[in-house]
Amino acid sequence: MKTVLITGANKGIGFETARQLAQQGNFVYIGSRDMTNGQKAADTLKAAGxxxxxxxxxxxxxxxxxxxxxxxxxAQSGVLDVLINNSGIAGEQPQQLADGSMENLRNLFETNFFGAVQTTQLLLPLLRLSAAPAIINVSSEVGSLAMHSAPDRRTNWNSYSAYGATKTALNAFTVMLANELRAQNITVNSVTPGYTATDLNAFSGFKTVEEGARPIVQLALSSDRTITGKFFQDGGEVLW
Incomplete structure (x- = not known):
């Protein structure tokens, strides 16, 4: 059994990830900015057994x-085996980098990037107590520079330019932190759920939360300690 903390887990992909991991026998902390919402999420799962x-x-x-x-x-567990940095915001529209609001950009980075970094830094002492610690950063394909640079790139991704930039930064954090922690046997990876229907995109995504959570859960349960500094989606790796 692994002890897992998922930030932003009171709804959406975070909640579904918590459900799937707990169903498989792991102890899951449902991280929530608002404790009332977090407790409601935990109570919902408990009511389902x-x-x-x-x-x-x-x-x-x-x-x-x-x-x-x-x-x-x-105090409660004494150790953390898996940290899933899932908290994220979509930001306001429009958010093109040519003329978008700097306040919106800063708010996006504060949660999506700096939030993940400082959460990881502060929880690393508990991760170091685990026999097989793992850090998973929930990213997005709109953070892939390779995909943005492709000749057939999706022009509608321009609507997520500021959000995408935060995920590019998060991916950079993944690679660099993986290199820093490699000798300590702490794995660090990015994973994209894909375009999943949640309130982050007004439920316009074509994937269900069950599908979106799947690659996160697979990575969290992986026993392969050589997998680090990678970017995954359901079905394989994603180009940086």
Missing amino acids: ITNVAAVQIDVTDIASIRSAKETLS
């Missing part, structure tokens, strides 16, 4: 909140 879950308040943009969550995990 999935009792190996607990809510924890964690706002990835608030250092004090992350420290408090760390203290809770330390």
Whole structure:
């Protein structure tokens, strides 16, 4: 059994990831910025017979909140096997980089990038106590520079330019942190759920949350310690 923390897990892909991992016998902390929402999510799973879950308040943009969550995990579990940096916001529209709001861009980076970095930094001591620690950064294909650079790139991705830039930065964090932690046997990978129907995109995605969570769950349960510094989607790797 693994002990897992998923940020932003009270709804959407995060909640479904929590459900699938807990169903497979792992203990899952449902991280939520609002504790009431997190507790409702945990209660929903418990009502369905999935009792190996607990809510924890964690706002990835608030250092004090992350420290408090760390203290809770330390007191209750003493170790963290898998950290899934799932918290993210889509930002406001329009968000093209040529003329988009700098305030919107900063807000996006604060949650999607800096939030993941500082959450990881503060929880690394608990991960180092695990026999097989893993960090999973939930990214997006709109963060792939290779896909944006392809001749047949999707022009409608321009609507997600600012959001995509935060995911590109998150992918860079994945590669560089993987290199830093390789000798410590801590794996670090990015994964994209794909275009999944959640409130992040007003439920316009073509994948279900069950499908979107699948590659995250597979990576979280992987026992292959050589897989690190990679970018995955359902079915294989994604070009950076």
